[in-house]
Every structure is written in structure tokens, then in C-alpha cells.
Amino acid sequence: MGTGILSVSFYGPFVFDFVKDGVVIYAPQCDGHFASVQTDYEEIGLALQAPQQPFRYQLDQKNITAQKARVTSLYNFDQILVVDSARRRAKAPDPSECEFILRIPRPDQVIGLVADPVSVIQYDLQNPGSGIPEHKATSMRFNYWLADDTEVWELLDVTKSKTIVLALSAKPIPPSTNVQLTFRYAMGAPDVEHKDAEQCFREMRNLFPPLGAWKVRFESPLENHLNDCHAPQIVFATLDELALWTKKK
Numbered sequence: 064m065g066t067g068i069l070s071v072s073f074y075g076p077f078v079f080d081f082v083k084d085g086v087v088i089y090a091p092q093c094d095g096h097f098a099s100v101q102t103d104y105e106e107i108g109l110a111l112q113a114p115q116q117p118f119r120y121q122l123d124q125k126n127i128t129a130q131k132a133r134v135t136s137l138y139n140f141d142q143i144l145v146v147d148s149a150r151r152r153a154k155a156p157d158p159s160e161c162e163f164i165l166r167i168p169r170p171d172q173v174i175g176l177v178a179d180p181v182s183v184i185q186y187d188l189q190n191p192g193s194g195i196p197e198h199k200a201t202s203m204r205f206n207y208w209l210a211d212d213t214e215v216w217e218l219l220d221v222t223k224s225k226t227i228v229l230a231l232s233a234k235p236i237p238p239s240t241n242v243q244l245t246f247r248y249a250m251g252a253p254d255v256e257h258k259d260a261e262q263c264f265r266e267m268r269n270l271f272p273p274l275g276a277w278k279v280r281f282e283s284p285l286e287n288h289l290n291d292c293h294a295p296q297i298v299f300a301t302l303d304e305l306a307l308w309t310k311k312k
Contacts (some may be wrong), residue, residue, distance in 0.1 A: 069207040069233060070177070071122070072169065075248030076263035076292060079203065079272065080148070080155070081135070081300040085169055086205075087155070090162040091266035093292075095250040098151065100192065100218060102231055103243055110163040117158035118224050122167040123133065125215040125230070130209060133169045135206070135214075137308045143175040143229070143283075144151075144199045146274070148299045150187060156270045158222070171208045175200025179284035179293050187273040196282045198297035209233050209242070216244070231235040264294035 073079075077087040090098060090110075098109040109117040110288075120298070133266035139142060158164050176196035184191045198216035220226040235242050243288070250259055260281050281293075 065312065066211055067209040067233065067242065069209055069214075069231075069242045069244065071160040071170070071205045072243070072245045073205075073209070073247075073296070074245065075202075076267050076294045076296070077203070077246075077248065078267050078297045080301065081169070081298065081304060082162050086167050087166040088167065089267075089270055089310045090154055090164070090248050091263065091270055092162050093248070093263045093266055095129070096162070096248055096263075097250070098248045099235065099244070100229065101245045103236060103245065104134040105229065107229055109246075113162045114159075115224065118162060118163035118189070118220070120165045120228065121219045121221045121225075122165065123217050123219060125217050126167065133171050135169050136172050136311060138172060139178075139200070140308050140311075142178040142198055142200050142297045143173070143203075143298055144183070145298045145300060145305060147305060148301050150274075151299070152272045161271060165246070167205070170205035173298075174204045174206070175296075176204055177200035177293070179295070181295050182278075182280040182282060182290055183295075184278040185274075186276045186278065194278070194280070195281075201295055203296055203298075213282040245285075259292040260294045263292045267297060271297075272295070279306070 076093055077090055080087040089265065092114050099106050100109055136293055172241070178200050180196040181199050182196045183195045184194045212234040217230045217232065218228040218229050229246055231242065265275065265281060268277060
């Protein structure tokens with residue numbers, strides 16, 4: 064580990080696809096939702112013309128030509144809804160099918176946050192499960208070990224050409240050693256009867272057939288929900304990576 068940590072957090076209905084050279088993150092089209100990115104100094108709206116216009120973003124470390132590949136670990140594997148990538152029956156979603164797509168480097172560590180009880184019967188499996196509620200993360204934090212505080216990270220809009228949305232210095236506010244970056248995708252009103260969670264989780268799964276056939280029941284009390292719908296986030300990974308994560312849990 065270096066001198067500090069860049070913590071990138073995700074609140075809202077996101078799907079994370081762990082590929083060889085990064086993580087591709089999909090935000091589905093959810094009614095009444097708005098996306099933003101926030102640092103300690105500013106908040107910027109994202110995909111403001113969606114869904115009429117597709118959006119693609121990319122988070123990069125500036126002026127890095129070669130870097131040792133990060134080995135990602137999962138802190139709380141059992142509280143994260145992890146799915147074998149081979150179960151998908153269609154190509155990756157097009158940006159026009161999403162609110163936006165974001166590509167980021169692989170993190171050193173993944174932590175599932177705000178694990179709420181949910182019952183999921185996965186009908187695409189031979190053994191779909193019993194439907195017993197399990198606590199699954201509704202938010203996620205990706206941690207990057209920083210080499211030094213001179214690093215600069217850039218969020219780029221790469222929809223048509225590379226345009227800088229924001230530049231983030233890796234120098235933390237003393238005495239903290241953490242730098243915060245937060246992506247939020249939420250509606251402007253509290254959830255009612257889990258309707259928002261149901262709609263968002265359905266749109267998440269519909270991007271990746273046959274996950275849309277799952278049967279889902281939300282168990283968490285609504286008084287705990289504000290503008291985050293608390294749909295469980297989905298993580299795709301290969302069988303090899305799943306085996307490593309399972310071994311280390």
C-alpha cells in the first residue's frame with residue numbers, strides 16, 4: 064500500500080462487470096433518477112440529456128503509461144450479489160440502452176455497503192435457491208492504494224471525444240489519508256412500497272438476459288430508505304476470479 068487511499072463509492076442501481084483490464088459499470092434507465100459525481104469540493108451532474116443521448120465515461124489516472132496490474136480483493140464476499148459472467152446470454156449492453164456507462168481501473172479492494180435483506184430466486188440456475196432472504200450490498204466502495212499524493216485522477220466524457228468532467232488530486236485533506244469520490248444515481252423522492260427498488264432492479268437485470276427472469280422480494284423496512292432505492296447491486300466476474308474471491312473470504 065502507498066501513502067493514501069482513493070475511495071470511490073457508488074450509491075444507486077449499478078451493475079459492475081469485472082473484465083481483464085478494468086471494471087465496466089452500467090447504470091440502467093430508471094424513471095425519475097438523476098446521476099452525479101461528487102468530491103470534497105464539488106458536485107457535477109452526469110448524463111443530463113439521457114436517455115435521449117447515450118453517455119460513456121471513463122476514470123483514468125493521469126500521465127500513467129504503465130502500471131502494475133492491481134489484484135482485486137472482496138472484503139465481504141457473502142454480502143455482495145456476485146454472478147458468473149458466463150451466465151449472460153447476450154452481448155454487453157449498448158450505451159443507448161443505459162443511462163450511462165462508466166469504465167474504471169480495477170481497484171485493490173471492494174467493500175459492499177448497506178447490506179439489506181432481499182429474497183432472490185435465480186431461475187436461470189438448475190438450483191434457483193429457496194428464496195430465503197439474504198443481506199446483499201446496495202452500495203459499493205472501491206479502494207485504490209495510492210503511491211503518492213501527486214497523483215491526479217480524471218473523469219472523462221468519452222461519448223464522442225475525450226472531455227474532462229473533473230480532475231481529482233490524490234492529496235487528501237490533512238490529517239486524513241483518504242481521498243473521496245462518489246457516484247450517485249437516485250431519484251428525488253423516497254421509495255414507496257419498494258416500487259423504485261423493484262423497477263430499478265428489474266431494469267438492471269433486463270440489461271443482462273436471462274437475469275430478468277429472477278423472482279425478487281424486498282424485505283427491508285421502507286422507513287430506512289431515503290432517495291437511494293436500495294436495490295442490490297450486481298457484480299459480474301469470471302469463474303476463475305470468483306474462485307479466488309471465495310478462497311480468500
